[in-house]
Amino acid sequence: MTATLHGFGxxxxxxxxxxxxxxxxxxxxxxxxxxxxxxxxxxxETTQPFLHIANVPLPAQRDTFxxxxxxxxxxxxxxxxxxxxxxxxxxxxxxxxxxxPRSLSAHSFSRRRLQRIVPxxxxxxxxxxxxxxxxxLYIVAGSHGRVGSMVHQVNRILRSISIDARxxx
Amino acid sequence: xVILLILVLVILVVATIFVSALTASFSSLEARLDRLxxxxxxxxRRNGDGAATAVGGSTGRAAFDLAGxxxxxxxxxxxxxxxxxxxxxxxxxxxCSTCGRFWSQLSRGEEPDLxxxxxxxxxxxxxxxxxxxxLREVATGVDVLLSTEAWRxxxxxxxxxxxxxxxxxxxxxxxxxxxGWDEVRNLVALGRGDASIVTGVSTAAMKPTxxxxxxxxxxxxxxxxxxxxxxxxxxxxxTPPQEGTP
Numbered sequence: 001m002t003a004t005l006h007g008f009g010x011x012x013x014x015x016x017x018x019x020x021x022x023x024x025x026x027x028x029x030x031x032x033x034x035x036x037x038x039x040x041x042x043x044x045e046t047t048q049p050f051l052h053i054a055n056v057p058l059p060a061q062r063d064t065f066x067x068x069x070x071x072x073x074x075x076x077x078x079x080x081x082x083x084x085x086x087x088x089x090x091x092x093x094x095x096x097x098x099x100x101p102r103s104l105s106a107h108s109f110s111r112r113r114l115q116r117i118v119p120x121x122x123x124x125x126x127x128x129x130x131x132x133x134x135x136x137l138y139i140v141a142g143s144h145g146r147v148g149s150m151v152h153q154v155n156r157i158l159r160s161i162s163i164d165a166r167x168x169x
Numbered sequence: 170x171v172i173l174l175i176l177v178l179v180i181l182v183v184a185t186i187f188v189s190a191l192t193a194s195f196s197s198l199e200a201r202l203d204r205l206x207x208x209x210x211x212x213x214r215r216n217g218d219g220a221a222t223a224v225g226g227s228t229g230r231a232a233f234d235l236a237g238x239x240x241x242x243x244x245x246x247x248x249x250x251x252x253x254x255x256x257x258x259x260x261x262x263x264x265c266s267t268c269g270r271f272w273s274q275l276s277r278g279e280e281p282d283l284x285x286x287x288x289x290x291x292x293x294x295x296x297x298x299x300x301x302x303x304l305r306e307v308a309t310g311v312d313v314l315l316s317t318e319a320w321r322x323x324x325x326x327x328x329x330x331x332x333x334x335x336x337x338x339x340x341x342x343x344x345x346x347x348x349g350w351d352e353v354r355n356l357v358a359l360g361r362g363d364a365s366i367v368t369g370v371s372t373a374a375m376k377p378t379x380x381x382x383x384x385x386x387x388x389x390x391x392x393x394x395x396x397x398x399x400x401x402x403x404x405x406x407x408t409p410p411q412e413g414t415p
Contacts, residue, residue, distance in 0.1 A: 003236045007244035016234070017251035022244045055248070057288050060239065060312035145394060 008049035009133075009164035010082065015156060020053040023062075048084035053157060065115040065138055073121065075143035078150055080157060082137055087166070089134035097128040101137060102158050106148045109141055122147050130163045228360075230341050232334040233323070237295060237316030240305060247290055247314055252336035255287040257357060260320065262293060262328040263303035267348060271329060272307040274350070281350040283357050287333075292319055333360035 005012050007022040014020055027045040036044040050064050056077050062068040066079050073079060082100075089095050101108075104124060114123035115138065122144035126137045139154060141147045235247040235258075249256040261268040280289055293299055293308070295317040304313070323332055323341075331353050333343040343360025347353045396402060 003234045003246035003248075005236070005244050005246055014246060014248075017248055019234070019246045019248040021239075021246075024243065055252070057247075057254075058245075 005051070005053075008084075009131075009166065010049065010051050010084075011162050011164075012051060012053060012157065013160035014053060015153065017055050018053055018157065019055075019058055020051060021058050021062075022049055022051045024049040025064075046086065048086060050084060051080075051082040051161075053080040054078065066140055067116065070116065070118055070121065070140050073118075073140065073142035075120070075146055076150075077142040078154060079140040080137075080154065081139070082135055082161065085134040085136065087132075087134070090129055090132055092134075094127045095129045095134040097126065098130070099128060100130050100135070100158065100161060100163060101126045101128065103155050104139070104151055104158070106151055109139070109144065109147045109151075111144055114140065120144060131165045133163060133166050135163075228341055228343055232332075232339050232341055233319075235290070235292070235314055235316055235319045237292075237314050237319065239315070240301075240308060240311075240313055245314060249290070249334045249336060250339040253286070254336050255284075255342070255357070255361060256334045256336060257283055257287055257289050257353070258319075258323065258332040258334065259289060259291045259353075260293075260323075260325045260328055260330040260332070261291060263300055263307050265328045268329045269307065270349060272311065275311045276307070276309050278310070281354060283354065284361070287357060287361070290314060292316060294320055331356055333357055335360075 003014050005020045025047045029045050035042045056072050069079050108124045109122040111122055113125050122141045124139040232250050239245050291313045293313050293315050295315045298317045330346055335342045343356050345356055
């Protein structure tokens, strides 16, 4: 039986052995919304959702780019993060690619593409726009040497992800 | 006349016995329903030796992965099948008094020592069957998976209830109720056949599968590097054995 995750306009079907969470952090400054009501010039702080999928248990406390998880990865493990950026990023050069990558190769991974260097691990980063939403797809493989044997499983998960048009915040 | 009187008396006695039996049966049924509705602990079948935790008769049945939400309503799933570890599913509710002990300890960050490769996963029913206000009060700081479907899948009879799943075989290895973490640890030790969880004495050094596991890891590393069985590099200075050669 496979499990399906759905929330914040993102959905994914997970193969056996994988689990996922879609989270959205609370604003660091909850008073900004109240301040905005009194003074519209004051911007409101908003946060964006992020999807985490891994074949290790995902704890409640995780950093957006996998802090709290990637340290636990063994060579056979993989961590996938789909992180949304604010609407102001849509149309910028960094996010000019269209659509979530569905077919990565072993060459998409490098030890130097890790957000945080962990010896032996390998990473992949892609920035793109999908349904007028800006995202970063960040993947960490537990072992650089095993990327070739796990990339098809990663692609299977990527093909199951769907992104809807922006949901009201 | 006397015969008629005796007959009436006999009928009266039989009717009284019948009504009493019916009333007793109804009361028992009503009490059980009350327990189910309030989520109060239900006494489960116990082993012959009267052990506090009961390994259910359905042990060995298939386990399922879980899907639901966390306490803030954000979606999550949990893999318990096809994983390398055991998972202890702790089914708790906000209304049962015994669960209160578990909630308060978990809220203080006091998780039981279940062994290195046993994951504790706390479950409560979803908002369709549980008071979210009451749950947030008792489960502050606890990472809970809310899923009424999980309760149905695992046929949870009441709370608190614990189910140990072996991720490698994808089956239930033990289940039962408990009054405290010590009893839960007994259930885990029984289900895994590992007394070290209770005694603290590790049996890892005696594990008969350790050689096989090491061999499998080395095989995988070699295959990841493109070295498959029969590769010439594995037989420096000699000829690789041909297929079918002993």
